[in-house]
Amino acid sequence: MTRKKLTVKDGKRIVKKGAARIKxxxxxxxxxxxxxxxxxxAHARPLNRFFEDFKLLMAIVxxxxxxxxxxxxxxxxxxxxxxxLYVLNPFDIIADFIVIIGxxxxxxxxxxxxxxxxxxxxxxxxxxxARLPG
Numbered sequence: 001m002t003r004k005k006l007t008v009k010d011g012k013r014i015v016k017k018g019a020a021r022i023k024x025x026x027x028x029x030x031x032x033x034x035x036x037x038x039x040x041x042a043h044a045r046p047l048n049r050f051f052e053d054f055k056l057l058m059a060i061v062x063x064x065x066x067x068x069x070x071x072x073x074x075x076x077x078x079x080x081x082x083x084x085l086y087v088l089n090p091f092d093i094i095a096d097f098i099v100i101i102g103x104x105x106x107x108x109x110x111x112x113x114x115x116x117x118x119x120x121x122x123x124x125x126x127x128x129x130a131r132l133p134g
Contacts, residue, residue, distance in 0.1 A: 006105050011112025014105075015079050018086065022078035027065045030081045033088055034058055040087050046107035047087065053114055057084060060124050069127060076120040083113035 030037070041047045041054040057080050063069035064077045087106045114121070 006108040008108055008111045008115065011105075011108035011110070012116055013112070014086070014109050015083055015112045015116060018082035019075060019078040022081050026081050026085065027061055027077065030058070030061050030084050031065060033085075037084050037088050040103075040106070044103040044106065046103040047110065050107070050110050050114075053110070054084075056121060056125065057113075059128065060121070063124075069124060071127065072117075072120045072124060076117045079113050079116050083109050 037058070038054065041051045047054075060069065060072065061077060061080055061084070064072060086109045
């Protein structure tokens with residue numbers, strides 16, 4: 001039996017479904033586990049290409065949670081939180097302990113997340129740049 005290859009479209013579907021279950025305490029969980037999530041992005045080969053995106057995603061969750069940035073819809077932050085927590089879960093669709101392919105579903109979910117919130121991320125990036133000194 002062959003396993004169906006996960007696509008970005010699958011990732012978007014997974015993220016949409018998961019984001020509906022995100023609660024406010026999950027934002028705190030993302031922030032509390034940021035170092036562990038960062039390790040996944042930095043060292044899991046399919047995910048390390050998203051490392052710069054990870055930093056932006058963490059920053060937007062942090063700024064949303066502290067109230068520094070509220071222009072993003074809660075749903076978009078829920079999408080981001082779900083994707084970040086999904087990456088941390090070792091027993092998701094494809095278990096992460098399966099060498100290399102264990103992180104393919106994580107990459108599909110992150111890619112799906114980025115597509116779903118692309119406009120919000122761009123607006124946030126512009127807001128962040130405008131706040132830089134000088």
